[in-house]
Amino acid sequence: MVVDDLDALQEKFAACDTIAFADLSTQMILVTNSATSLPREGLDNLCAEAALTMGTKRQQFLGTEPSASAVVASRGQIRIFIRAKSEPNDVMCCVSSSNLDINAFLADAQPLLEKLSTGG
């Protein structure tokens, strides 16, 4: 089940609080890891931030093309957004403390996102 995959990823990267699979065409979070601390409103804001920061096919707010990925860093927290190569409306959103190993996380998260996006 998708939630099991997200839980496994979150367990491997304990700095992550929230890992979510979202559809930017509807701007909806479809599934999150079990232990996320974000309420519904927070998840909605996270999805909206993904669409704004990375852009969609219809509109980009920073740049001229939809971004492949984005990282937003503020005091003590980072948020990572990754777009599926196979389906650009499918994204993974992650909320983490700032000590996350970003390269290691991306190395696991991108393949998982592709798997979830293709239904594999």
Add this chain to the structure above:
Amino acid sequence: MSDTSIIANKLAALLADNEVYVGGSRIISQGGSPTPLAAVLNEVDATVLERTLVFSIDDVNVSMIVAGRRLRGLVEVSGNVPEAANVIGKVLSRDEPETLQAAGDLMLLLCASANRVTVRSLPVQPLGTSSEAGISAGGLAKLWHIDLDAKPVALIERFLTANSNDMTAYVYVSNGDVAKTVGDVGMLEALWSTQVAEFRKRHRAVQPKQEGARLFCLNEPLGEGTTVAVAIDGNDVGLFSYKPSQMPKIVAAWTATLG
């Protein structure tokens, strides 16, 4: 006493509630603001009773004996710092200019690129005789050419300058005006003039609780192989491009700057 008002102001500043502590030590400089050595000397200037001040300058601890707003001497420097050998255990005096210079060189070396400086106040340790009063903080500032009242460099400007080696180009905007550019900034300036203001407005709407300084790093926003980052702190904005492989390092540098 001619300086009672100065002491009263310093005591009031110490009672201010806008202080941050980590592990029992008070942060006095973060990300280069205020200037680390100026922050150290200002702490000496604020210390009236005889104390041992332990400054943690990144991963080096320096213990100083301070009394009456004067630095009497250094009693300990942690780790392997060869430059400390000529300074430890000696009372600072204008009669010993070589020791004074060595102490200044040591502190300048430790503080040069310090990301964080904290201070902890401990009971005094013995050093020299009671008649050896040391040097005032103001006197040391003059001897070591430190401006105690230097205006801190803005966070965005500091970040861009400190990490410029990892950037291929950058634009620094202060209060709406382009203050500095490095490299080929045509596209970055175009983004600044056409997109950043609207992006900021929309971002405030989707993340209203996310105030404070923020960094956005985008991968391929202008097509394959491109990067754009936007750093925001109030009315200061930095736009820069960077090598994609450097993104984690840049993000780590940003979070370290914020503390």
